[in-house]
Amino acid sequence: MRYEAPETLDAAIGLLAGQSGQVKVLAGGTDVLVQIHADMIEPDVIVDIKKIAEMREIADEDGAWRLGAAVTGKELMDNAAFNAAWPGVMDGVRLIGSVQVRGRATVGGNVCNASPAADSVPPMITSRAIATVIGPNGTREVPVQDIATGPGKTSLEAGEFVVSFKFPKRPARSGDAYLRFTPRTEMDIAVVGCAVNLTLDDAGICTDAIVSLGAVAARALIVEDAAKALIGTPVDEAAMDALAAAASAAATPIDDKRGTVEFRTEVAGVLAQRAAAIALERAKS
Amino acid sequence: MAKQYVTTIVNGDNVEVLCDPTQTLLDVLRDEMDMTGTKEGCGTGDCGACSVTLDGVLVCSCLVLGIEANGKKVETIEGMAQGEELHPLQRKFIDHVALQCGICTPGLLIASKALLEENPDPTEEEIRYWLAGNLCRCTGYHKIIEAVQDAAAEMRGN
Numbered sequence: 001m002r003y004e005a006p007e008t009l010d011a012a013i014g015l016l017a018g019q020s021g022q023v024k025v026l027a028g029g030t031d032v033l034v035q036i037h038a039d040m041i042e043p044d045v046i047v048d049i050k051k052i053a054e055m056r057e058i059a060d061e062d063g064a065w066r067l068g069a070a071v072t073g074k075e076l077m078d079n080a081a082f083n084a085a086w087p088g089v090m091d092g093v094r095l096i097g098s099v100q101v102r103g104r105a106t107v108g109g110n111v112c113n114a115s116p117a118a119d120s121v122p123p124m125i126t127s128r129a130i131a132t133v134i135g136p137n138g139t140r141e142v143p144v145q146d147i148a149t150g151p152g153k154t155s156l157e158a159g160e161f162v163v164s165f166k167f168p169k170r171p172a173r174s175g176d177a178y179l180r181f182t183p184r185t186e187m188d189i190a191v192v193g194c195a196v197n198l199t200l201d202d203a204g205i206c207t208d209a210i211v212s213l214g215a216v217a218a219r220a221l222i223v224e225d226a227a228k229a230l231i232g233t234p235v236d237e238a239a240m241d242a243l244a245a246a247a248s249a250a251a252t253p254i255d256d257k258r259g260t261v262e263f264r265t266e267v268a269g270v271l272a273q274r275a276a277a278i279a280l281e282r283a284k285s
Numbered sequence: 286m287a288k289q290y291v292t293t294i295v296n297g298d299n300v301e302v303l304c305d306p307t308q309t310l311l312d313v314l315r316d317e318m319d320m321t322g323t324k325e326g327c328g329t330g331d332c333g334a335c336s337v338t339l340d341g342v343l344v345c346s347c348l349v350l351g352i353e354a355n356g357k358k359v360e361t362i363e364g365m366a367q368g369e370e371l372h373p374l375q376r377k378f379i380d381h382v383a384l385q386c387g388i389c390t391p392g393l394l395i396a397s398k399a400l401l402e403e404n405p406d407p408t409e410e411e412i413r414y415w416l417a418g419n420l421c422r423c424t425g426y427h428k429i430i431e432a433v434q435d436a437a438a439e440m441r442g443n
Binding site: 030100 | 330
């Protein structure tokens with residue numbers, strides 16, 4: 001195995017495009033090194049992208065945040081302004097692994113590792129963040145929900161990698177939240193996860209909403225009927241009931257040791273309600 | 286591929302070591318530098334036994350390539366005591382008998398030290414959340430929490 005640590009995007013593109021054997025992008029390494037350790041992958045070349053300056057930046061571009069794909073969870077948690085802007089994204093980031101894991105793990109890696117249960121992915125989807133993807137054929141913009149296509153699989157083509165995520169400006173009276181169900185509070189994998197991002201008008205009526213479920217399908221889902229249940233309402237009990245029904249109806253989970261189909265389907269609705277309640281509070285404050 | 290030179294500062298000392306690109310920082314510490322205080326538990330970032338700090342950030346050394354430590358500062362359990370004088374956390378772990386087999390202890394001490402540098406007066410809940418990435422299969426954690434609280438109080442001058 002060869003290790004390369006390019007300092008520019010162009011150098012990284014050249015290294016990733018010019019290889020014949022298996023090439024792996026290394027960000028935080030909290031998934032890649034485990035996969036090497038378990039003999040799941042045997043890369044010929046590792047391209048460490050942590051020395052590329054634009055991939056390490058967290059920038060407030062006039063209210064629209066740009067987050068480098070190699071920024072660690074800890075670096076994000078230490079950025080008070082980003083935490084205030086996107087508390088729901090941070091709900092997800094704070095749940096990734098342990099303090100040790102968050103010292104290395106990146107949101108870019110969480111998205112590109114393509115686990116259906118990745119905690120930062122549903123709130124990244126509901127933030128409507130757009131990934132800037134670069135590769136041998138140039139740059140393209142990809143919504144976060146279109147990166148993962150199934151467990152461990154992405155839409156990235158050979159030689160492509162995510163450079164950064166661009167968040168839209170947030171309208172006034174907006175709030176987001178992410179919750180997951182796990183048997184342990186820490187160091188566990190979501191049995192179900194749900195993110196809600198909503199905006200209210202000055203009368204408290206929901207004018208915009210987006211709901212995403214994790215761990216109940218092959219990749220994180222956007223549930224349009226769940227958003228419709230909230231839009232045009234004051235997010236009252238009737239809207240919450242419709243939200244839960246829509247979330248449960250959209251869940252197509254598997255049975256495994258972490259939860260049954262029946263349990264996950266019901267919990268999807270419960271978490272949607274609870275996440276919406278937190279997002280509502282945040283939108284009002 | 287041929288081995289590569291890695292230059293790091295380990296516990297304040299400049300160290301140059303030849304390592305294979307596949308070796309983790311944990312492998313390099315234990316097998317190339319003969320610093321076996323850092324323990325291997327799971328090797329997959331779940332147990333925290335291999336905790337060290339890298340440029341001041343608490344990490345699992347099993348999830349870092351040795352070559353990634355090039356040019357960085359590494360702090361391990363070997364650097365915690367000042368000569369013969371134990372760090373307050375080390376003394377309090379002994380006083381409270383916060384260990385049995387001892388495999389998790391170096392990682393717990395390094396993680397606890399990182400906590401107290403960030404938060405000198407943590408609540409029990411904050412300690413438990415912070416140490417969630419360090420598994421102990423002997424003590425049941427209670428004595429560990431007490432030792433950290435007691436050390437924190439001493440370090441604050443109470």
